Amino acid sequence: MYRYDQYDHTMLAERVAQFRDQTRRYLDGKLSEAEFLPLRLQNGLYVQRLAPMLRVAVPYGLLSSAQLRKLAHIARHYDKGYGHLTTRQNIQFNWPELVDAPDILAELAEAEMHAIQTSGNCIRNVTTDHFAGAAADEIEDARPWCEIIRQWSSFHPEFAYLPRKFKIAVCGTPADQAATQVHDIGVYLVRGDDGETRFRILAGGGLGRTPVIGQMIFEQVEKPHLLSALEAIMRVYNREGRRDNKYKARIKILVRETGADQFREKVHREWGRIRDSAMMLTKAEIRRCQSFFSGPDHVQRLNGSDALEDPLRKDAEFALWHRRNVRAHKQPGYAIVTVSLKQTGVAPGDISDRQMDFLADLAERYSFGEARISHKQNIILADVEQRRLHALWRELAAESLATPALGLLTDIICCPGGDFCALANAKSIPLAEEIQRNFRDSAKLEEIGDLSLNISGCMNACGHHHVGNIGILGVDKKGEEFYQVSLGGSSARQASLGKILGPAFAREEVPGVLHILVNVYKAERDPGEAFLDTYRRIGHEPFKQAVYADHH
């Protein structure tokens, strides 16, 4: 992974000192609430329902064992012993004290970590497919490009006071597990006719109140021009994005109101002015960034999936976990392992200090000292030797971290909801737990197969409900919590936004509704057909009729 040099270290130390001074001035009453607000947000500090929340950046989801241990330490000493993985591959702590924040940031800096630009109206942490660099079918490793974008966007002097927050995702895999098309900017690595990798750049995607799929702005940008293309989009947005209404300030509204064609024209005009400037990437810089992400030395360690066949035959639980949570690696002899943080009874994405230490250990012993956070709120060990999978599974199972749920209905994406968040209309965590209790049987779950279920506690959509095959949105009806169900969303390459099923349900009704939806699917599916494909084939009506016929 990327390692800091003296420049990165210096800037981070200066940032910590800067925020320490800002916090002191705020606490002394020399900086008003309104003036401190964007400063603390751009250092990751929110004020939540119960306490401030600190969101720590995990650039494109990648962590070293040492960093995981540092996060465990923060959870233990400054929080209540746990953290929460977010849908943007970050980790947040729900209980720190504002006065401690500068110290926490100083501790993070020791491990080359920070909370910079994890919040506020600036360019946020760049995200990618959590299998980047390991996926068997990827076009090119997206992580070096993420790092190039991370550096360009960090402390960018022109874009620290945008009309609204700004999220960029980069994706080099055909499957697209980065929800690329629903980002303010989505960058796809594509192969040109000449075999060279280029960038296809979308803008104006997003979830929230107004879910939109991004529009293509650049069809094929050559590698040296990545940053100028991004900067051109940012400049048009910074200038022309609406600042009169917070709910209309995202770039998706600008693209829609301007019209995609005219927006594209403005961006390309700006691009023409800055394309050949000093920000043109050099071959040396691209090589330098790529050198940090060379995969582990796989070749000599080969020798055998033989060791795997025996336990797969004999141990049904291991076999189930292997089918669900292990994916093909581009290097023969290796596999990508997903550690599910969706065990029933724990809020999806919550992880304790002990688990962080434990996974740091496992990462060190099984996966070259690295782990990743997925936007689906799980942890990935991306480079595990196949012959050691059984041993790894046994260790995970002993700590209840081997839930074989990846991609199944209980692998729920869920925001913190009304238990923590001041914006929420409804609780989301207790609903997720009820659903998990209702679908306990792992054989039945596997029989249902791939099905994404996403829950948001309000229309800000942190739980990505618009792009769940089944999406659930918490709504407030005269002070009572209700849940609106939508169907057919997907954040993959063939992205689509869910369609609302009908009137909302009380919380206790939701598991029953899910059973009906699943039964319709099972009755209608062709052999081997996933829920989303059946839905796309037979449409909305059969589901709607079944649910409301039974219900009213």
Place this chain on the structure above:
Amino acid sequence: MPIIIDQKAILRQDRWTLLREASGPEVLQAAPGRNFIAPLDFYLQYRSLLDEYPGGKGVWLDSNETPEAIASDLESLAIIALNFPVFRDGRPFSNARELREHYRYGGEIRAIGDVLRDQLFYMARCGFDSFALRHDQNPEDCLAAFRDFSTGYQASIDEPMPLFRRRHDQRQA
């Protein structure tokens, strides 16, 4: 009169009078011997009157106005002020960069309006070189702001080479 920081020092005497509002040319008589920074509309209408001032002329752009409006006059403008109606309005950052990088404007670019200590560093990186501080700002504190960071990743007006090029040069050396 606001305290002005110019070239990272507190300015003793400022020859510029900022005309926040100006409807007709009679306003120029009110402060004889001064040089004026005029609002854009006024400037476009009465710029010939301003040409007669030996100390030069200036114009200010609000955050919703762009340098394009004065593109043909840039060589004759000694100062362009960019207004921050509120400190978190980020548009003047883009205007400053465009003036410096695209139009190669070499005169003074002054930040006016809601100009606070914690935005000064980024303003300087975007090409502002003078700053009319909001009345409650501590000027000594503000001078320290220019030392918040010793370097940055991006190319900027005060450092035309992005860090990746400087890193590379350093390794070559």
